[in-house]
Amino acid sequence: MAWRGLISRNLKELRFLYCQTSPASASTREFVQRNYKDLKTLNPKFPFLIRECSGVEPQLWARYDMGVERCVRLDGLTEAQIANKLEELVKAGASAV
Template identity: 50%
Template structure:
């Protein structure tokens, strides 16, 4: 999966918000179980922040250079759909200006 190694090249930080027990966050939990270790292994110094809160809407929040942030809802999504949305965030970061 090329996107796992591209995360730290395009993003400054990735936050994942989810509910610990809600059914709408089940796909996010599955995504994290399947991919978290590999993402951290490919990007050891990259800030990948997982924030759990009861009843919160599941979403990905990407922070780019110059403090630019973009958020996408992953409420009710399956892991494959989450990967697709994460890939879109990575591609968006590739088009933004980079700090020196």
């Protein structure tokens, strides 16, 4: 879990997009509710953006240096799989630095 503290070093911004009510976004909502406090504590000045929009497909966007962005679709993933996708995005930022 050491990668959680590297978010602010390897990324510029992280955006979670999901629907407030759809079953497809349920695990993403749960992930954000359970992990936001820990992630924010480890990265206090880092911009974690939570975007809720009716009917939107759950997604995770990572912005790196020079405006480069990567998107991961989260539809159908469990909370553990979402954590793995986030870890992959953070590690990808380390290799780009």
